[in-house]
Amino acid sequence: MDTYRHRVQYYETDQMKIVHHSNYIRWFEEARIDYLEKSGISYVGMEKRGIVSPVVSVEAKYLKMVRFGDEVRICVRMEAYNGVKLEFAYEVRDERLETVYCRGSSTHCFVNQAGTLIAPKRELSDYHEIFMKCLKRDQEEKEREKEAAQRRSAEKSARNREEKK
Amino acid sequence: MDTYRHRVQYYETDQMKIVHHSNYIRWFEEARIDYLEKSGISYVGMEKRGIVSPVVSVEAKYLKMVRFGDEVRICVRMEAYNGVKLEFAYEVRDERLETVYCRGSSTHCFVNQAGTLIAPKRELSDYHEIFMKCLKRDQEEKEREKEAAQRRSAEKSARNREEKK
Amino acid sequence: MDTYRHRVQYYETDQMKIVHHSNYIRWFEEARIDYLEKSGISYVGMEKRGIVSPVVSVEAKYLKMVRFGDEVRICVRMEAYNGVKLEFAYEVRDERLETVYCRGSSTHCFVNQAGTLIAPKRELSDYHEIFMKCLKRDQEEKEREKEAAQRRSAEKSARNREEKK
Amino acid sequence: MDTYRHRVQYYETDQMKIVHHSNYIRWFEEARIDYLEKSGISYVGMEKRGIVSPVVSVEAKYLKMVRFGDEVRICVRMEAYNGVKLEFAYEVRDERLETVYCRGSSTHCFVNQAGTLIAPKRELSDYHEIFMKCLKRDQEEKEREKEAAQRRSAEKSARNREEKK
Numbered sequence: 001m002d003t004y005r006h007r008v009q010y011y012e013t014d015q016m017k018i019v020h021h022s023n024y025i026r027w028f029e030e031a032r033i034d035y036l037e038k039s040g041i042s043y044v045g046m047e048k049r050g051i052v053s054p055v056v057s058v059e060a061k062y063l064k065m066v067r068f069g070d071e072v073r074i075c076v077r078m079e080a081y082n083g084v085k086l087e088f089a090y091e092v093r094d095e096r097l098e099t100v101y102c103r104g105s106s107t108h109c110f111v112n113q114a115g116t117l118i119a120p121k122r123e124l125s126d127y128h129e130i131f132m133k134c135l136k137r138d139q140e141e142k143e144r145e146k147e148a149a150q151r152r153s154a155e156k157s158a159r160n161r162e163e164k165k
Numbered sequence: 166m167d168t169y170r171h172r173v174q175y176y177e178t179d180q181m182k183i184v185h186h187s188n189y190i191r192w193f194e195e196a197r198i199d200y201l202e203k204s205g206i207s208y209v210g211m212e213k214r215g216i217v218s219p220v221v222s223v224e225a226k227y228l229k230m231v232r233f234g235d236e237v238r239i240c241v242r243m244e245a246y247n248g249v250k251l252e253f254a255y256e257v258r259d260e261r262l263e264t265v266y267c268r269g270s271s272t273h274c275f276v277n278q279a280g281t282l283i284a285p286k287r288e289l290s291d292y293h294e295i296f297m298k299c300l301k302r303d304q305e306e307k308e309r310e311k312e313a314a315q316r317r318s319a320e321k322s323a324r325n326r327e328e329k330k
Numbered sequence: 331m332d333t334y335r336h337r338v339q340y341y342e343t344d345q346m347k348i349v350h351h352s353n354y355i356r357w358f359e360e361a362r363i364d365y366l367e368k369s370g371i372s373y374v375g376m377e378k379r380g381i382v383s384p385v386v387s388v389e390a391k392y393l394k395m396v397r398f399g400d401e402v403r404i405c406v407r408m409e410a411y412n413g414v415k416l417e418f419a420y421e422v423r424d425e426r427l428e429t430v431y432c433r434g435s436s437t438h439c440f441v442n443q444a445g446t447l448i449a450p451k452r453e454l455s456d457y458h459e460i461f462m463k464c465l466k467r468d469q470e471e472k473e474r475e476k477e478a479a480q481r482r483s484a485e486k487s488a489r490n491r492e493e494k495k
Numbered sequence: 496m497d498t499y500r501h502r503v504q505y506y507e508t509d510q511m512k513i514v515h516h517s518n519y520i521r522w523f524e525e526a527r528i529d530y531l532e533k534s535g536i537s538y539v540g541m542e543k544r545g546i547v548s549p550v551v552s553v554e555a556k557y558l559k560m561v562r563f564g565d566e567v568r569i570c571v572r573m574e575a576y577n578g579v580k581l582e583f584a585y586e587v588r589d590e591r592l593e594t595v596y597c598r599g600s601s602t603h604c605f606v607n608q609a610g611t612l613i614a615p616k617r618e619l620s621d622y623h624e625i626f627m628k629c630l631k632r633d634q635e636e637k638e639r640e641k642e643a644a645q646r647r648s649a650e651k652s653a654r655n656r657e658e659k660k
Binding site for chain 1: 180181183186187188190191194212217219220221222223224225226227230
């Protein structure tokens with residue numbers, strides 16, 4: 001998962017003395033635009049070509065509060081892409097990536113200047129290729145992480161059984 | 166469904182010339198606080214009692230873009246309440262309630278000054294009663310609306326069959 | 331002075347438990363757009379004509395803190411207009427207009443689609459006329475208020491002298 | 496002048512396709528907090544001591560528009576300090592510090608938990624010392640920059656006169 005750093009700002013807090021929940025949605029955007037840039041898709045360049053990419057849906061689960069002064073890392077993964085719509089998954093974590101503060105996702109489409117939905121698969125072949133490559137890479141990484149977690153968990157169980165003997 | 170009016174502000178737009186998607190999450194909050202106030206729960210009063218109500222999760226589906234100058238109505242309904250957590254459903258609609266721009270939901274818990282989760286059912290009996298009453302009323306209304314929609318749909322089918330004869 | 335109502339939102343607070351100072355600048359905008367609308371200039375209509383009105387400068391003096399749950403009134407007055415630039419003065423007050431929370435001002439220019447500065451005096455005669463009328467009315471009102479304040483102050487001094495005798 | 500980097504975010508733009516003017520006020524805050532941190536004053540630490548530092552006034556002059564995708568540098572200088580109030584000056588510049596997009600300033604006071612104004616000079620001697628040191632350094636730097644600019648300007652005039660001969 002690609003990670004993006006964000007320093008929590010005073011103006012992002014509310015009177016509960018935590019970051020206002022709407023700001024995580026903004027952080028997802030920061031991290032997503034950075035992710036795309038690193039993958040070869042400039043958002044500025046995309047809009048110059050007359051294409052915008054509205055948010056179709058967004059969701060967030062807040063697990064632990066983030067406070068002013070924290071530096072967080074937003075991990076982004078391409079979760080799905082069907083030639084038309086794009087889905088990203090996010091995790092907001094602490095600096096050392098140990099704690100997960102928030103998990104979320106967002107889906108996006110592509111619209112031309114006439115306001116018509118366009119399919120990258122057919123009409124933006126350069127983006128389509130990049131999306132396909134990112135999806136493959138991110139999902140393979142996800143699979144590897146899952147396997148590693150299962151292996152660690154199995155090893156731990158084995159150790160526990162050994163100790164009990 | 167209770168409805169709350171919001172005039173779309175210039176500072177809520179982004180360079181896509183639509184309202185930035187994070188602002189709908191803020192509108193949900195505006196409407197939710199207004200809903201609770203009308204139901205007899207003042208947010209200011211709640212915090213004076215040393216209780217805060219963090220957002221546990223939020224989601225939004227963006228169906229149609231809202232623009233600067235629009236006046237929207239945010240419809241709020243209590244969707245679930247289990248004595249501990251509260252869930253609200255939202256619809257952002259146009260002034261005449263004809264078009265749905267956005268559908269969303271949010272869940273909330275209650276925390277005391279020590280940072281401990283508290284259950285309104287046991288520790289905030291006045292809120293608990295209000296929540297129970299609101300939930301009953303809103304869900305009954307939802308049921309009635311569903312039945313009315315089914316009736317309208319059945320009548321329409323009947324009319325169509327009549328006309329075809 | 332024209333007054334515009336704004337209910338202070340939870341998301342407008344920061345962890346100092348007051349409204350974040352940047353939001354007053356947004357309220358000025360809300361109130362200014364409302365003022366222009368009431369005067370016959372729709373901001374949506376202006377942008378449809380290909381004209382935007384960027385902010386050239388802004389300032390605010392924070393006298394008293396505003397908190398969540400407060401309902402404020404933002405009073406707007408056209409303070410200057412020289413055919414090219416427009417200046418507004420603002421006061422954020424409490425509901426009954428008794429306390430002044432914040433005083434501010436902002437200046438604005440007009441730019442066409444080519445990005446060129448345009449003078450309403452020469453190129454937007456309908457706006458020019460409205461601006462001139464608003465300026466006259468607002469400045470006359472300001473003068474009257476000043477005189478009334480001086481009269482009240484003089485009367486008070488007179489009363490004080492009477493009482494001392 | 497100390498400089499702080501900020502990457503312009505999509506959510507900071509408005510439908511004029513530039514950064515909304517209220518966000519510069521937020522950038523001033525980002526840069527100011529960073530400046531204080533580098534000078535030895537942690538804002539988090541200050542609030543833990545029961546002290547908050549509200550904004551007393553703010554102003555900004557917008558000279559050139561900043562757009563999404565730009566990386567700006569916010570230059571901060573301590574402009575005045577009288578033992579009670581603190582004033583900062585800001586310049587928002589491009590990455591190479593060549594263009595000035597915006598100039599601004601802000602003043603701040605210090606308030607304890609009882610809500611009473613406190614003078615760092617008498618009650619926060621560690622902060623007072625830091626403020627005095629920063630002010631001296633920043634104002635000396637300002638003086639040097641002014642002299643350098645005058646020298647460059649004088650040299651340029653001299654060269655022009657030479658060339659005219």
